[in-house]
Amino acid sequence: MTYTQEWPIETMQEQYEPPLLEIVDLRVWYGAATALKGVDFIVERGEVVVIIGSNGAGQTTIMKTISGVVELRKTVEGQVLFYGTDIAGQQTHKIQQLGISHVPEGRRIFPESTVEENLMLGAYTRFKRERGAIAGDLDAIFDRFPVLGERRKRPAGYLSGGEQQMLAIGRALMSRPFLLLLDEPSLGLAPLIVADVFEIIKELAAGGTTILLVEQMANMALEIADRAYVLETGEITLEGTGAQLLEDPRVKEAYLGA
């Protein structure tokens, strides 16, 4: 998907490919409380971009604003450019249909639906046009997460926390997104399971999925990041490659416990 920028001088006409996701001066308030004070960042195709920060710095607000989740007394200013088109303020289901899949904080699987139904719901918008491809995708998910295959007919509420996280990621992948938003995938999981989850994210990244990851496990997140941002009380205070931030003394002190 490319679009041609018309320059005034014909000879300067060129193909311009906007970044997959570009956040421009994003400001969000909840009533009188400011959550984001003007955030700018970019996610290019194929990248893993990580936003680290302490609890309540505004990461989840960024994620919910990108995917259009409306909350009480929330005011949004600024732009969320997806392929160069401003999608801020659009309805959540329409944003999902553009190819943004959001794995929400706390996983939010449908506990009373079976594992398979959860995954099928991930492919809800593809069902009309690409019905034939869905069965294959379902098998691919079960290949990648065998534990989900074993429990496909069980209500998802009976899965363990780690299995639910796999399900939430699998469900998001069923829509074949252009951009995967992962909000705190390690939240509430045992260390061993967290390592599994990061292994999966690494695999997805290697397979070419573009990922925006919000994480408090700064160490592990920065290791898999192509680029990373540090968010502090609604502002981006540092940015760089994952390796750069891992070495940064301020990051070490505040987030890596060194």
Place this chain on the structure above:
Amino acid sequence: MGDLVQILIATATTGSTIALIALGINIVFATTRVVNFAQGGIVVAAGYIAFVFSSPAHVGMNVWLAFGLTTLAGILLGIFVDLWGVSALGGYDRNENRSWLIITLSVAALALFWLLIPSSTFTKILAMVAVAGIIVGVAYGIARPSPLGKFDPATNVGWIITTFALGMFFIPNIVTRAISNSPEKIPELVGGKAITIAGQAITPSDLLIVGMSIALLVAIELVMSRTMLGRAFHAVSQDPTTASLMGINTGSIVIIAFGLAGALGAIASVLIAPKLFVKLDNSITLSIWALVAVVLGGLGSTKGAVVGAYLVALITAAVTTLAPDGDKWAQPVLFLGLLVILRVRPTGLFGRVAVEKV
């Protein structure tokens, strides 16, 4: 023997009708957590609408055609209740102010009745619309958005007043003023000879009620358990925000739920008309039966609603037939039964305690 057959016939026919109405309440509850008290009002309104369409004194069309059009009217009434009584209180997924919706609909209703109603009764109608408007306005005023920023029936209780006012007073009163104030009859959908068993007649209408209700119940259950639309319904009922992250338009799912409930109410109304007549009291009777059925079976459970409906019909028919002065005792016994069952199983017969979200 004759008594037993009579009880069975009454249970099968009334029970099937209650099951359709109860299922409508259930579908709306599952998707919105709102108990739609307006369902009984829709049933009565649909009865009078079917009367206008089929009666030779009015439109006088073919009774099956009237049946179809009434079902359509039921869908519209269901959506009307959603827009005016529930969505107007704040919407499901957004926090936008919907007062414009109430104002627009009120003006539209006023204009419509100005055209429809003879001038002598207009002042009455005006007063009624004004009262309903005030009720809706008060409900809207006390309704406050939930901390989650979406419509939350638990904290935003305006729907209790709005659906009750619309269903018990507004819709049935408008319809009875506009059409008729007395009990009316709708021609039966099927004619033919009755079968007699132990001195009790089973008419083709009776068989139609049971057959069509069961076919509808099975069809809806299949749609809910086998299709993508059904899965979307379950998703919205569990977690509307996450459902919208799946690309599901939660607003239209809710509209479909209310429309489907309205259609089921209208179908039930026309089917039971040969037995009950079309009259204003049905609004309360059928509402109570259907609500008891739903609570008895367990709110949100389809199986529960159906079993509850037949149980309500069985208790009512048995007490009415067997006890002296039975029709006076039917409702007290019914409520006693409800109390006993809720004491033993607080979530109803098939109600589940929600699976804990980890």
